[in-house]
Structures are given as C-alpha cells and as structure tokens.
Amino acid sequence: xxxxxxxxxxxxxFFTEVGDVTFFAIRFFKxxxxxxxxxxxxxxxxxxxxxxxxxxxxxxxxxxxLVFTLQSRPTLMEFGAQSWMPSMISISIxxxxxxxITALICAGRIGSGIGAELGSMRVTEQIDAMEVSGTxxxxxxxxxxxxxxxxxxxxxxxxxxxxALVGSAIVENLKGAVSFQxxxxxxxxxxxxxxxxxxxxxxxxxxFAIGLIGCYKGYNCNKGTVGVGEASxxxxxxxxxxxxxxxxxxxxxxxxxxxx
Amino acid sequence: xxxxxxxxxxxxxxxxxxxxxxVAALYFIGNRQNLFTKNITIYTHFRNVNGLQxxxxxxxxxxxxxxxxxxxxxxxxLIRVEMRVGEKLKNVIKKNAVATIGSDGLVGSMIVNIIPAxxxxxxxxxxxxxxxxxxxxxxxxxxxxxxxxxNAALLTSDLLKITSNINEGKGTLGMLITDTVLASQFKQxxxxxxxxxxxxxxxxxxxxxxxxxxxxxxxxxxxxxxxxASGVKMKSIVANLEKSSEKMIQxxxxxxxxxxxxxEGKGTLxxxxxxxxxxxxxxxTMQNIKSGTARFNENMEALKHNFLLRGYFKKLEKExxxxxxxxxxx
Numbered sequence: 001x002x003x004x005x006x007x008x009x010x011x012x013x014f015f016t017e018v019g020d021v022t023f024f025a026i027r028f029f030k031x032x033x034x035x036x037x038x039x040x041x042x043x044x045x046x047x048x049x050x051x052x053x054x055x056x057x058x059x060x061x062x063x064x065x066l067v068f069t070l071q072s073r074p075t076l077m078e079f080g081a082q083s084w085m086p087s088m089i090s091i092s093i094x095x096x097x098x099x100x101i102t103a104l105i106c107a108g109r110i111g112s113g114i115g116a117e118l119g120s121m122r123v124t125e126q127i128d129a130m131e132v133s134g135t136x137x138x139x140x141x142x143x144x145x146x147x148x149x150x151x152x153x154x155x156x157x158x159x160x161x162x163x164a165l166v167g168s169a170i171v172e173n174l175k176g177a178v179s180f181q182x183x184x185x186x187x188x189x190x191x192x193x194x195x196x197x198x199x200x201x202x203x204x205x206x207x208f209a210i211g212l213i214g215c216y217k218g219y220n221c222n223k224g225t226v227g228v229g230e231a232s233x234x235x236x237x238x239x240x241x242x243x244x245x246x247x248x249x250x251x252x253x254x255x256x257x258x259x260x
Numbered sequence: 261x262x263x264x265x266x267x268x269x270x271x272x273x274x275x276x277x278x279x280x281x282x283v284a285a286l287y288f289i290g291n292r293q294n295l296f297t298k299n300i301t302i303y304t305h306f307r308n309v310n311g312l313q314x315x316x317x318x319x320x321x322x323x324x325x326x327x328x329x330x331x332x333x334x335x336x337x338l339i340r341v342e343m344r345v346g347e348k349l350k351n352v353i354k355k356n357a358v359a360t361i362g363s364d365g366l367v368g369s370m371i372v373n374i375i376p377a378x379x380x381x382x383x384x385x386x387x388x389x390x391x392x393x394x395x396x397x398x399x400x401x402x403x404x405x406x407x408x409x410x411n412a413a414l415l416t417s418d419l420l421k422i423t424s425n426i427n428e429g430k431g432t433l434g435m436l437i438t439d440t441v442l443a444s445q446f447k448q449x450x451x452x453x454x455x456x457x458x459x460x461x462x463x464x465x466x467x468x469x470x471x472x473x474x475x476x477x478x479x480x481x482x483x484x485x486x487x488x489a490s491g492v493k494m495k496s497i498v499a500n501l502e503k504s505s506e507k508m509i510q511x512x513x514x515x516x517x518x519x520x521x522x523x524e525g526k527g528t529l530x531x532x533x534x535x536x537x538x539x540x541x542x543x544x545t546m547q548n549i550k551s552g553t554a555r556f557n558e559n560m561e562a563l564k565h566n567f568l569l570r571g572y573f574k575k576l577e578k579e580x581x582x583x584x585x586x587x588x589x590x
Contacts, residue, residue, distance in 0.1 A: 047271040054274065155278030162281050188288040189324075192315060196285055 024216045028146055031139050038144050045148035049110050053156055056109060057102050061160035064101060065093065065167025073175060082176055086183050087190035089168045094195050098161035100247055103206035106153055107239040111214040114145050115235030118218025119228035127219070142219055146211035153207030154200055194258035202250035206243055213239040293327050298347040300386035301329065304359040304372070306339050307394055312361055312370045318343045320357075320374045325349055328372060343372060356381035359392045 069089055076082045118141060121127050130137040165187060172178040214235040221231040290296055293315065306312075309331055318326040326345030334340050345353070356377040364371050374390070384390065425431055429438035436442065564573050 043268065043271060046275075047267045051267075051270050051274050154282075155275060158278050158281045158285075188285075188292055191285070191289050192293075193286070193289060196282075196289065200282065 032143050038140050042144040045144050049148050050152035057156045057160045058163045061164040062167040065164035069168040069171040086186035090187040093164045099157045099199050099203050102157045102160040103243050107210050111210045111235045111239040112232045114214030115218040116232040119221035119231035122221045142215040149211030150207040154203040157203040198254035205246050209242045210239050299344045300347050302343050303389040304341050304392045306392050309339050318372045353384045354381040357390050
C-alpha cells in the first residue's frame with residue numbers, strides 16, 4: 001500500500017512537473033513577442049552561451065572526430081572499406097553524434113549555469129526585488145536565456161560538427177594518406193539535405209530544452225542554498241533526459257519527412 | 261548590464277561564421293545535386309530499378325553529372341526514371357547513349373550509369389528518352405549462385421564416392437594409388453624413362469654438335485642438303501640402284517637355280533665340274549693332241565724340204581721379206 005502510494009505520488013509529481021514546465025513554456029512564448037525586448041541582455045546571454053562555450057565545444061568536437069575515426073578505422077579496414085570512412089564519419093557526426101554530444105555538453109555547462117544563477121537569484125530574493133522595482137524578471141532573465149540557448153546551440157553544433165570533421169580528416173590524412181580535399185569531397189558527396197536540415201532543426205529544440213529546463217529549475221528554486229544545488233543538478237539531469245526524448249522524436253519525424 | 265564592443269564583435273563573428281558554415285555546407289551539398297546550376301531532364305525506362313531512389317547519382321563514363329529526380333511506375337513491367345543532369349552536357353551526351361543501373365562499389369548505393377554508344381547520333385535535348393540496358397541484378401546472381409551451389413553439392417557427393425573407392429583400392433585409380441608393386445614398377449619405368457631421356461638428350465646434343473660441325477656451303481652434306489640439282493640426280497641414281505638391285509636379285513635367282521641343277525647332276529656343267537672320268541679323258545685327249553701336234557710339225561718340216569713343195573715355201577719367204585722392207589721404208 002505504501003509502495004503504491006509512493007508510485008502514485010511520484011506519477012502525480014511527474015505530471016505536475018510536466019504541467020508546470022508546459023505553463024512555463026507557454027508563458028515564455030507569450031512574452032517573447034511582446035515589448036519591451038531585452039536586446040542587450042539577450043545579446044549578453046548569446047555571448048556568454050555561444051562564444052564562451054565555443055572552446056569547450058570545439059575541443060570536444062575535435063577529440064570526438066579524432067577518436068571516432070581512430071576507433072572506426074580498424075573495423076572498416078577488416079572489410080576493406082576504409083574508403084567509406086569520410087562518408088560514415090560525416091553522416092554519423094552531422095546526423096546524430098555532433099548535435100547530441102554538443103547539446104549534452106551545453107546542458108552540463110549552460111543548463112547547470114542557468115539553474116544555479118537563477119536559483120541563487122531566487123534564493124537571495126533578487127528576482128522578487130526586480131518585480132518590486134518594476135522590471136519583468138521573467139522577460140529579463142528567462143526569455144533572454146531561453147532565446148539565447150535556442151539560437152546559439154545550433155551555431156555551436158555547426159561549429160562542433162565542422163571541427164569534428166576536421167579532426168577526422170587529420171586522422172585520415174595521417175593514417176590513410178587521404179588528402180583533405182578528397183576527404184571533404186567524399187563528405188559532401190555522402191551528405192544530403194536530409195542529413196543537415198533535420199539535424200539543424202532539432203538543434204533548435206535542443207537549445208530550447210536546455211534553456212527552458214535550466215530557467216524553470218532556477219526560477220522556481222526554493223529551499224535556500226540547498227535548493228540552488230538541486231536546481232542546478234536537476235537542470236542537467238532533466239535536460240539530458242529531455243534531449244534524448246527530443247532526439248528520438250526528431251529522428252522519428254525526420255524519417256517520415258525525409259525517409260532517412 | 262552593458263555589453264562591451266569586443267563582446268559584440270566576438271558574438272557577431274561567432275554568429276556570422278556559424279551561419280556561413282551552415283550555408284557553405286548546404287551550398288556544397290546542393291551543388292553536388294545540381295540544385296544551383298541549370299539542368300535538363302532526361303528519361304529512361306527500366307523493367308527493374310533494383311532499389312534506385314530519388315537523389316541517387318547519375319554518372320556519364322564514371323563522372324557524376326546529375327541525380328535521379330523521380331522514379332515513376334508506368335505499368336507492371338515498366339518504370340520511368342527521370343534524371344536531372346547539367347545543361348552543359350547537352351553537347352556531350354548523344355541520343356544513342358545507354359543507361360544502366362549499377363551499384364557504387366560492392367555495397368554502395370545504386371547509381372545510373374550512362375554509357376556512350378558507338379556510331380553517330382545527335383545530341384540529347386531536354387525531355388529526351390535514352391535507351392536502357394538491364395544488367396544482371398544481385399537477386400539474379402543469387403539465383404544463379406543457388407543453382408551452382410546445388411550442382412556443387414552433387415559434384416561433391418560424387419567426388420566423395422570416387423575418393424572413398426580410391427581409398428579402398430577400387431578401380432584403376434585406386435589400384436594405382438594403393439598397389440605397392442605397381443608403384444615400384446612405375447618407379448622403375450620412370451627410372452628407365454629417365455635414362456632413356458638422358459640418352460636421347462645426349463644423342464640430340466651429339467647430333468647438334470655434328471650438324472654444327474658440318475660445312476654446309478662446301479661439303480657433300482651441304483650439297484646433298486641444299487643443291488636441288490644434285491637432289492634430282494641422287495633420286496635418279498637411287499632409282500637406277502633400285503632397278504639394278506632388282507636385276508641382281510633375278511640374276512642371283514638364276515644362279516641359284518643353275519647351281520641347284522648342277523648339284524642335282526643335270527646339264528653339261530655338272531659333267532665338267534663333278535665327273536672325274538671326263539676330266540681324265542680330257543686330260544689324255546689333250547696329251548694325244550699335244551703329241552699329234554709335235555708329229556704334225558715334224559711332217560710339215562719334212563714337207564718344206566720336199567722338192568715338190570720347196571718352191572712354194574721360198575715364194576712365201578720372198579713375199580714376207582718384201583713386206584718387211586716396205587714397212588721399214590714407211
């Protein structure tokens with residue numbers, strides 16, 4: 001009986017949380033198109049989330065390309081199919097690995113940062129103070145951050161993909177004596193619009209999810225300083241889970257429209 | 261909170277570069293699919309497209325020239341493939357070119373290969389239809405392979421029977437393999453054969469040396485081998501020799517016959533050679549003739565001195581002397 005109660009309360013809590021997030025998202029969409037636009041804060045967030053994450057995403061993407069190619073080479077060589085390496089690596093990175101890995105990195109860096117920042121602002125009553133001073137804290141803090149993550153993540157993913165392909169090309173050049181020109185010729189030979197467009201579209205959803213969950217957890221933080229840590233942690237965990245759910249839906253929808 | 265100018269610049273650079281990368285990638289992909297160049301559409305028909313899809317490459321003599329735009333099922337046995345190729349190729353591809361469906365590598369995606377045909381024909385224009393040729397597909401190959409496998413299984417079964425018979429020593433081949441006596445005989449034969457071949461080799465080398473030592477230009481052998489006139493003469497000589505030998509045989513036969521007759525006591529020669537009494541008679545006859553001749557000489561000498569015949573003999577002496585003188589004078 002106790003277990004049933006626990007499960008039902010967990011289920012109840014889950015749906016309540018989903019409902020809260022949905023209302024939070026609706027509130028975002030309501031306010032994103034209404035004046036005043038917090039452009040300066042939006043641009044600052046874009047800089048912090050985009051430029052400041054570029055190094056991390058770039059290094060990760062480069063190593064990802066190197067390692068992925070090095071690990072795949074022996075298997076493909078067993079089948080005498082090493083010439084398929086550029087095609088395989090490019091499709092894997094552009095379609096799936098690049099967006100998901102970059103989004104997970106950003107969920108760790110940006111999502112947790114937003115959760116902690118907004119959580120601490122909530123705990124220290126800075127958000128309440130903003131409301132009192134006549135500033136719309138939701139518009140200033142939440143809308144700008146969600147919008148920034150939504151727009152910056154696709155760019156970060158594009159950079160991450162490009163740098164990963166460069167890393168892969170370096171390995172192919174050193175190990176397989178494949179020139180960079182030949183490598184990228186084969187990459188663009190293999191890629192199609194049906195690879196890039198769905199990946200780019202889903203990266204907007206990834207960015208939106210990172211911003212939304214991070215802001216939701218931080219904006220609704222309570223329980224003092226402990227709550228800040230919880231908000232930061234929950235932002236990363238829920239965002240990571242949500243990213244995979246979105247990825248699954250995106251692949252499913254892409255398959256319907258593009259027959260991938 | 262204000263944004264500094266460097267931050268704005270960096271953000272602008274980040275956004276522009278990211279967008280440029282995306283646009284460049286889209287451009288290169290689109291360019292590969294001839295989306296940004298002027299294209300013409302050409303058609304071909306197949307019975308089976310073997311999984312050809314929209315977007316698959318179209319190659320002309322191995323060069324990518326376009327993509328498959330559409331595949332339309334016209335009837336239960338006819339599929340129209342619509343291909344989009346660069347407009348520049350209007351002056352390259354001829355109307356008699358042949359389209360085939362192939363695979364890009366062993367496990368690659370399907371492609372349409374356009375192969376230029378021999379002979380003269382005009383260049384294609386948009387919405388032209390070129391002829392097609394259906395190569396054997398993977399399924400057909402697998403079907404053939406299945407039949408081959410079945411045949412191979414039957415062959416293996418037969419081969420197994422044959423090998424088991426051989427192992428048991430049945431049949432000629434089995435005897436050859438299992439019979440040790442035959443093996444030793446075979447070894448001996450091989451040894452003899454080897455010796456023979458060595459002898460033949462030596463003989464050949466000697467013959468070669470002999471031929472090499474022959475002076476073909478001046479020697480008899482050279483004349484025999486190279487002079488055609490001598491050859492003709494030799495032929496006639498050989499023919500004469502043949503005739504002579506035939507006659508010799510006939511003579512020998514006659515002589516044999518004669519000798520056999522002599523031995524049998526027939527004919528005069530038998531008496532001459534075999535009869536001793538005849539020889540004695542002939543001997544005594546010859547002695548009688550000898551003594552008779554001596555007495556006849558005595559009688560003739562007596563006649564010379566007879567007065568009746570003395571004149572005659574003197575006359576003969578005179579004539580003889582005259583003849584001698586004439587001879588001396590000449």
